[in-house]
Amino acid sequence: MVLSWRRMVLDLEIGLKGEFSRIYSPEYQGSAEWSSMQNDDTVSPFTWFKTMFDAPEGNGPVTIDLGSMGKGQAWVNGHLIGRYWSLVAPESGCPSSCNYAGTYSDSKCRSNCGIATQSWYHIPRExxxxxxxxxxxxxxxxxxxxxxxxxxxxxxxICSKISETYYPPLSAWSRAANGRPSVNTVAPELRLQCDDGxxxxxxxxxxxGTPTGGCQNFSxxxxxxxxxxxxxxxxCEGKNRCAISVTNEVFGDPCRKVVKDLAVEAECSPPSVNQEPRYDI
Known part of the structure; x- marks a missing residue:
């Protein structure tokens, strides 16, 4: 969605008149005179901007990309998101490999060269x-x-790695009459679950078998x-969640007398959506 922006340029005077007048709040929009902004307008320092937008569909976390702005503050419906300052790290100075051994310095294992320090800011759905x-x-x-x-x-x-020697799932546990816990003889389970919907x-x-590595690096x-x-x-595919017993009875025994693990990595997607929605303001 592409929306129109309005702006208000402050006179050079002591204090922040806009904050004092609370023009960031919906209840005080009448206390300021806003002018429509054109695409080719030159943006001056110490300028207030405002626009209206609809909430993105769904229940997922919402973020706003302020990477095109310089330095300032942002409010949504009167709530302060916080200060933003779009600083870009120098293009050079990041080594091709990293080794923390030896004397430490602030340039050791430097990363993210040429990337902004922060551009995405969270907006609570509430x-x-x-x-x-x-x-x-x-x-x-x-x-x-x-x-x-x-x-x-x-x-x-999402990913998980469970050994055949792990405890059974909680559903297999119960409490006996004497107060001590008891457990049925069932195999441990590997469980996967995506976000709701x-x-x-x-x-x-x-x-x-004997997979190695960790999440996003299994082999x-x-x-x-x-x-x-x-x-x-x-x-699992096509489901929001699934559970798989980690046992030879499901997968067979690929190597006898060896403790085996089940490692799984999966991708989650919204229904009928190939990539996360992005909304221009």
């Missing part, structure tokens, strides 16, 4: 209404508010059941 939300910015140095956008975030990658769209890794070990991926895909 602050938003379905439509007619007020966004107000106080810009101190200059920027381009036409490039500001909203984005809905969700968990894109989202589904497991793809299994990117699955291995029952097949020396012992691997070749049917693992097909079984996990059948059990």
């Amino acid at each position: 602050w938003l209404q379905e439509s007619g939300n007020l966004l107000v910015l106080f810009e101190e140095t200059g920027g381009d508010p036409s490039q500001i956008s909203l984005e809905v975030h969700y968990t894109k990658t 989202h589904v497991i769209s793809k299994i990117t890794f699955a291995s029952y 097949v070990g020396n012992c691997h059941a070749s049917t693992t991926l097909d079984l996990v895909v059948e059990a």
Whole structure:
């Protein structure tokens, strides 16, 4: 959605008249005179901007991209998001490899060269209404508010690694008459779950045996059941959540007398959506 911006340029006087007048609040919009902003307008320092927007669909966390702005503060419906300052790190100075051994210095293992220190800021859903939300910015140095956008975030990658020697799931536990806990003899379970309303769209890794590595870095070990991926895909893809027993009875025994793990990595997606929605303001 593309919305129109309005602005108010402050006179050079002591104090922040806009903050004193609370022009960032919906109840005090009548206390300031705003002028419409054109795309080719030059943005001056110490300028207030405002626009209205509708809340993005869904229940996922909402963020606003202020990377096109300089330095200032932002409010949504009278709530202060916080200060923003779009500083970009120097292009050079990041080593191609990192090793923390030896004497420490502030340049050791430096990363994110050429990237802004922060551009995304969280807007709590509790602050938003379905439509007619007020966004107000106080810009101190200059920027381009036409490039500001909203984005809905969700968990894109989920993963788990469970050993066949782990405890059974909680559903198998109970409390005996003497007060001591007891447990049925069932296999441990690997469970996956996406955000509410989202589904497991793809299994990117699955291995029952001796997989190595961690989440987003799994690899097949020396012992691997070749049917693992097909079984996990059948059990999980297209569902919001799934549970798989970690046992030879499900996957077979690819290596006898070896303790085996089940490692799975999956992608989550909103229903019928290939990428997260992005909303221009």
